[in-house]
Amino acid sequence: xxxxxxxxxxxxxxxxxxxxxxxxxxxxxxxxxxxxxxxxxxxxxxxxxxxxxxxxxxxxxxxxxxxxxxxxxxxxxxxxxxxxxxxxxxxxxxxxxxxxxxxxxxxxxxxxxxxxxxxxxxxxxxxxxxxxxxxxxxxxxxxxxxxxxxxxxxxxxxxxxxxxxxxxxxxxxxxxxxxxxxxxxxxxxxxxxxxxxxxxxxxxxxxxxxxxxxxxxxxxxxxxxxxxxxxxxxxxxxxxxxxxxxxxxxxxxxxxxxxxxxxxxxxxxxxxxxxxxxxxxxxxxxxxxxxxxxxxxxxxxxxxxxxxxxxxxxxxxxxxxxxxxxxxxxxxxxxxxxxxxxxxxxxxxxxxxxxxxxxxxxxxxxxxxxxxxxxxxxxxxxxxxxxxxxxxxxxxxxxxxxxxxxxxxxxxxxxxxxxxxxxxxxxxxxxxxxxxxxxxxxxxxxxxxxxxxxxxxxxxxxxxxxxxxxxxxxxxxxx
Amino acid sequence: xxxxxxxxxxxxxxxxxxxxxxxxxxxxxxxxxxxxxxxxxxxxxxxxxxxxxxxxxxxxxxxxxxxxxxxxxxxxxxxxxxxxxxxxxxxxxxxxxxxxxxxxxxxxxxxxxxxxxxxxxxxxxxxxxxxxxxxxxxxxxxxxxxxxxxxxxxxxxxxxxxxxxxxxxxxxxxxxxxxxxxxxxxxxxxxxxxxxxxxxxxxxxxxxxxxxxxxxxxxxxxxxxxxxxxxxxxxxxx
Amino acid sequence: xxxxxxxxxxxxxxxxxxxxxxxxxxxxxxxxxxxxxxxxxxxxxxxxxxxxxxxxxxxxxxxxxxxxxxxxxxxxxxxxxx
Numbered sequence: 001x002x003x004x005x006x007x008x009x010x011x012x013x014x015x016x017x018x019x020x021x022x023x024x025x026x027x028x029x030x031x032x033x034x035x036x037x038x039x040x041x042x043x044x045x046x047x048x049x050x051x052x053x054x055x056x057x058x059x060x061x062x063x064x065x066x067x068x069x070x071x072x073x074x075x076x077x078x079x080x081x082x083x084x085x086x087x088x089x090x091x092x093x094x095x096x097x098x099x100x101x102x103x104x105x106x107x108x109x110x111x112x113x114x115x116x117x118x119x120x121x122x123x124x125x126x127x128x129x130x131x132x133x134x135x136x137x138x139x140x141x142x143x144x145x146x147x148x149x150x151x152x153x154x155x156x157x158x159x160x161x162x163x164x165x166x167x168x169x170x171x172x173x174x175x176x177x178x179x180x181x182x183x184x185x186x187x188x189x190x191x192x193x194x195x196x197x198x199x200x201x202x203x204x205x206x207x208x209x210x211x212x213x214x215x216x217x218x219x220x221x222x223x224x225x226x227x228x229x230x231x232x233x234x235x236x237x238x239x240x241x242x243x244x245x246x247x248x249x250x251x252x253x254x255x256x257x258x259x260x261x262x263x264x265x266x267x268x269x270x271x272x273x274x275x276x277x278x279x280x281x282x283x284x285x286x287x288x289x290x291x292x293x294x295x296x297x298x299x300x301x302x303x304x305x306x307x308x309x310x311x312x313x314x315x316x317x318x319x320x321x322x323x324x325x326x327x328x329x330x331x332x333x334x335x336x337x338x339x340x341x342x343x344x345x346x347x348x349x350x351x352x353x354x355x356x357x358x359x360x361x362x363x364x365x366x367x368x369x370x371x372x373x374x375x376x377x378x379x380x381x382x383x384x385x386x387x388x389x390x391x392x393x394x395x396x397x398x399x400x401x402x403x404x405x406x407x408x409x410x411x412x413x414x415x416x417x418x419x420x421x422x423x424x425x426x427x428x429x430x431x432x433x434x435x436x437x438x439x440x441x442x443x444x445x446x447x448x449x450x451x452x453x454x455x456x457x458x459x460x461x462x463x464x465x466x467x468x469x470x471x472x473x474x475x476x477x478x479x
Numbered sequence: 480x481x482x483x484x485x486x487x488x489x490x491x492x493x494x495x496x497x498x499x500x501x502x503x504x505x506x507x508x509x510x511x512x513x514x515x516x517x518x519x520x521x522x523x524x525x526x527x528x529x530x531x532x533x534x535x536x537x538x539x540x541x542x543x544x545x546x547x548x549x550x551x552x553x554x555x556x557x558x559x560x561x562x563x564x565x566x567x568x569x570x571x572x573x574x575x576x577x578x579x580x581x582x583x584x585x586x587x588x589x590x591x592x593x594x595x596x597x598x599x600x601x602x603x604x605x606x607x608x609x610x611x612x613x614x615x616x617x618x619x620x621x622x623x624x625x626x627x628x629x630x631x632x633x634x635x636x637x638x639x640x641x642x643x644x645x646x647x648x649x650x651x652x653x654x655x656x657x658x659x660x661x662x663x664x665x666x667x668x669x670x671x672x673x674x675x676x677x678x679x680x681x682x683x684x685x686x687x688x689x690x691x692x693x694x695x696x697x698x699x700x701x702x703x704x705x706x707x708x709x710x711x712x713x714x715x716x717x
Numbered sequence: 718x719x720x721x722x723x724x725x726x727x728x729x730x731x732x733x734x735x736x737x738x739x740x741x742x743x744x745x746x747x748x749x750x751x752x753x754x755x756x757x758x759x760x761x762x763x764x765x766x767x768x769x770x771x772x773x774x775x776x777x778x779x780x781x782x783x784x785x786x787x788x789x790x791x792x793x794x795x796x797x798x799x
Contacts, residue, residue, distance in 0.1 A: 360726035
């Protein structure tokens with residue numbers, strides 16, 4: 001994606017006190033292109049946070065339990081990609097041993113996703129409200145808001161917002177608010193990697209169990225929630241679960257931010273309700289500018305849907321499951337019909353292989369072999385049984401690492417084989433097609449140098465631990 | 480103390496300490512060579528990795544046994560004034576303090592490595608691994624101790640044995656460095672460099688050192704024993 | 718109470734001793750990394766599993782004891798070193 005992100009048509013500042021219209025925009029309400037909503041604007045649009053019920057410890061616990069109940073009634077699911085029930089996670093952290101910590105995850109390492117940094121840049125106070133509420137819910141004394149180190153505008157907005165709040169402290173609600181920037185590589189936003197990094201280690205996943213909710217940062221129960229999820233919490237606390245459920249589907253209520261990119265008039269971050277059709281989203285973005293070959297839903301760990309299905313696709317868990325896809329972190333990537341899906345898939349596969357932090361043999365070897373096979377297939381042709389070879393490699397790669405990175409890449413690759421099987425068969429027979437030479441459409445940050453430096457820094461290249469893994473990488477690997 | 484034997488010639492302990500020392504050196508070299516190679520994961524159907532790994536562990540433990548015997552017999556032997564303290568505290572003995580002290584250093588390192596390995600379930604993997612690297616120091620130190628302290632440097636059997644130990648470990652290091660080159664070039668380079676420097680040192684030092692004239696005196700044998708040292712050296716040549 | 722074998726893929730360095738000592742549950746992929754069958758182990762298999770876990774140079778092979786929903790890591794390795 002090039003150029004600045006944009007949001008939906010500006011909504012005038014709403015003087016909402018209590019009642020809020022059940023329509024969109026919700027998260028993006030009042031947002032404008034001149035910068036972040038100040039604290040005053042934010043309160044003007046959304047109203048005050050509901051009063052804290054009592055400040056004493058016991059009353060505080062009632063309040064916390066009531067809040068979690070409300071979130072459970074709302075059916076809020078996480079917006080970081082896993083769609084895990086938020087209330088369940090909060091309950092688990094609240095009942096953990098030790099004082100909890102809240103981590104607001106705005107790392108957003110997915111190249112095609114801009115929603116988190118946009119939300120942080122434009123509506124930081126909504127996220128901060130949600131984080132503070134989450135801290136109350138799980139009885140945490142500390143909140144750490146994480147933004148990508150390259151998202152300067154978001155970092156700046158957050159700094160301002162935190163300063164504004166420091167000037168106007170609220171009685172009874174002051175967990176310590178910290179802002180941390182995190183590296184931008186793909187896996188840095190993974191829950192255990194983020195906790196690892198915040199604890200002073202490298203931004204690489206750790207072996208679980210124990211999961212962060214039981215033992216995370218400084219061995220304390222840690223609630224790691226996507227920044228968008230926390231923004232929804234801030235709205236649910238104000239307007240209630242029934243209000244939240246007025247949009248969306250029964251199993252996936254509420255609204256969501258999606259990043260739409262590809263051949264549309266106005267690519268950018270949009271707020272939809274769950275279950276909205278892909279067609280309506282494309283309409284809101286001004287329609288397509290060329291023909292569309294397919295859509296990648298969920299980002300680079302997601303799945304391809306080929307053009308013949310796109311008309312009927314609705315953006316919610318249950319609708320997309322039929323296509324083997326999820327909304328993931330709200331990423332919708334359209335591929336024009338001038339691109340070669342085989343070449344694009346091969347490039348993404350190679351990029352994903354490069355994003356492995358190389359801790360686990362099956363991931364670093366498997367993704368490398370898969371990328372190599374796809375590259376060969378895309379550009380040089382391959383034997384007829386190459387599909388079987390890819391499937392075999394996929395089964396050796398998925399679910400054998402410490403995190404979901406290899407699983408995501410495998411998901412993407414296998415879905416491409418299915419969605420574009422004609423193209424793949426053609427390439428196997430004849431090698432590169434004339435569309436292969438076109439410039440790549442899918443955004444793969446040309447951050448090779450900075451990525452490498454980032455990963456060198458985080459994986460401690462040169463240490464005997466990392467070194468040993470790399471030994472094996474070169475020795476192993478049949479394609 | 481076997482007074483009757485002492486009157487006749489070099490005591491049994493004197494032979495035992497030299498032989499157990501030599502065997503310990505050999506076993507230590509086997510353990511180190513296998514340790515270096517084990518990471519290579521060269522295994523065949525007849526030599527699975529867990530067997531090679533067991534041999535590595537058992538050779539190390541057996542080396543420790545012979546090492547303890549080597550120390551006890553040298554303490555018990557009445558010829559050289561060596562006490563138990565000298566076995567663990569380096570450089571305080573009256574007999575060839577530096578070269579004997581090297582033995583104490585090697586012993587301390589080996590004991591540390593073996594204890595940490597026996598307890599490795601209780602420490603993290605990285606701490607255990609850090610300790611284990613001490614073996615790379617203990618082996619050359621033990622070898623130099625053998626050359627410097629022993630009285631058999633001029634004998635064929637010791638020279639052949641030393642050559643075997645050297646070749647085993649150097650070959651293992653070279654094989655390890657070569658396989659997978661040039662990954663991790665800094666560590667591999669350091670290993671090659673260290674090996675080269677050590678070998679060069681031996682080539683330069685041995686002829687003018689232990690193989691040279693009057694080594695017993697130059698290495699710090701107490702003057703009162705020097706005459707006996709000559710007798711013993713001559714006796715062992717036969 | 719059942720036991721299951723599991724591998725910590727971060728600590729695993731493909732030494733391959735687990736596959737030699739517990740071929741009933743562990744095979745190696747083409748890169749030398751273990752593919753672990755997670756079905757429960759009992760009796761003599763459990764003894765072999767424990768031995769394999771002890772033999773692993775990096776303590777990557779784990780034998781977990783399960784009571785219902787709790788999984789307790791039973792075997793060697795005080796904490797999972799990365």
